[in-house]
Amino acid sequence: MKKRTTVLPGLLLAALATLPLQAATVRIVQTNSAGDSVMLIDPATNTVVGEIKEIEVNHGAAVAPDGSRFYITNEAESTLDIADAKTLKVTKHIPLTNHPNNIAVSKDGKRVYVAIVGGPGAVDVIDAASMTRAKSIRTEGGIHNVYVTPDGRFVVAGSIIGKKINVIDQAKEEIVWTLATEEGVRPMAFDVNPDGSTKRIFAQLSGFNGFVIVDFAKQQVVDKIKLPELPPAERVTQGLQGSPSHGLAIAPDGKTLCVLSKMNTRVYMYSLPELKLLGESKVGHHPDWLTFTPDSKRVYVANAGSNSVSVVDVAGRKEIAQIPVGQVPKRNITAVLP
Template sequence: MKIKTFLLIAIVSLLSFSGIRMWQERTFGTGSMESATALAAESREVAFVANAVGATVSILDVSTRQVVDEIDVTPDGKTVGFFRDPVQYFAQSLVEERGGKNYAQDTDLSRDGRVLFVSRGFLADVVAIDLKSHDIIWRTPIAGLRSDHMDITPDGTRLFVSAVIRGGNIVEVLDTRTGDKLGHFQTGDWPHDVHVSSDGSKAYAASLGDMEVDVRDRNPDGDAYRITEVDANSLSILREYRFDAGIRPFQISGSRRRLFAQLSNTHSLVAHDLQSDTPVDRLDLPVKEGVSEEDWDFEAPHHGLALSPDENSLCIAGRASDYAAFVDAGSLSLQAVIDVGNAPSWSVFSADGSLCLLANTRSDDVSFVSRDSQTEIARVPTGRGPKHITLGQVPVDLLDK
């Protein structure tokens, strides 16, 4: 056999093998699953706690304050194979060296309460997990080096996912049934937190600014520190709101008029009127004695902001000072400061608004704080490095198994 013929056969074989392996990796999972129908079965309120370092999601029964289940979110492995994502294959160790291990960044629950969607941080993808079998239904890579925060549309059909590091500064939209990419929209530098409005008509994405460069060099052209508002269906940009620092967790009122946000490198909470695009108020939050920038994580001394269902109160995670703070949403005045676990990094209200739950990243637990008594009433151990909490209703047949 001539050398040229041999080489040609070898190249064709290699390309065929690589193509088949890439197709297998990209189609990983049990297939698709419809989960956008309304919840019909008897259900209980549970908290899904994303344990970033432990690569698990702890499921807490809110009423009993007990962990009732735990999900391994990396049954397919904790490293990205070459055929799954060649760029991430080489980049994963580099981003983990800088940012630490992050296998569970964010979660969202399907409308029927039977599927959990997990943004897997430095694995740079999103998976859908069947809550009955714990099997991965589908796995979809996200642009760039890290999949970040997500939000699900009220009708349960689409996920909005931030591609935060070197992903082209976009938010991608996924089909919740199949994981297929439906489109994307452009944002400011390093998109972070993302929300869909309660009526499903708008989506909002916040920009951090490029955290790989000095803070003085992050916004020379006005491409950072903004919240992008888009039509949630057409994904066309409607408006951009600009701030003077990177935007961390934010919340938007049901009327889509008032926005509350935490900013990078500050101990402040800001309120902004979206209709007039003007700052409304700013609250400087307390800092515990002895706390310095060395106690901050990723330039965010405060990282966790929840708006109560009645929109009267905000629950704030004081990450550097280890507290939960209740703030009056109307006057932006401080109501109470409550000691919680070490480094609370996310906060969320229960459905009735009586409790605020906070994920304590360094002490590996979740604090339950009463809004009425303004005290911590329980602290529940979870997995390693809890980073995010999603609350939702889950059918009891999935919990009582």
């Protein structure tokens, strides 16, 4: 029987919420968007212990459920690159329909969904067995980020240019509903109902230092939360790329939502389901993405402007380490190998 690997892209995975960190091999997989390598961090030592090389302008990352391979989007070549998880060598380049951004993998590992940000926009569907593109789902506007909901039933794709959330039925691989937003859609996260179905989408939008809340069943925005406002002298206003707030994730135990602010150089912690602001921690420059450890105790923040990853103690609301990585680190994931 093959060993299985679970990936935590900031979504709720209750089965791993109580898994002791020392009982598993955990790796933080960190892309470097202005470099040509992807780095693996050991959270036990907070050091870089591995490197996937020769992937120019790497963007999104995901891991196969059986732990056999990593999927990385290659922006320079507009390909989905596959790397062997043991050797960390790139073994395959899959051509895509246009310029890619982020990635998501179906719960059974049979499909890989690639966000195509290049016009006119699409979600490319990759067959994992044959390692070929099976189809392309057209969208209105290029797709920045794509996710599989915690129950595995839907693929959710957000468009910046199209200002729209696209919800795709995973079984049919067809768009079943869309939601127009005030501005372009940036990162998203999802919480769940008691039966495991999707309850809410938390979505960051272009030009807004905060996030909106979408009721999944009602298919509408029901609230908008602005992050704390700092004095003008403390705000970062340059190089925000239209997204003052970029990056949010839900802890595996489902109790905490962490939200990044590039403008404030901070990560904010909110309680779930109440969305009460619990506290904050200052991190590196231009924090862009984050991922939790399986025990929900720490969050790893990719600092695109500092070329580092901040390690934040969630309960203590403080940065406890900062790890040097490659050039302009953005997307990161947590891979757990039993």
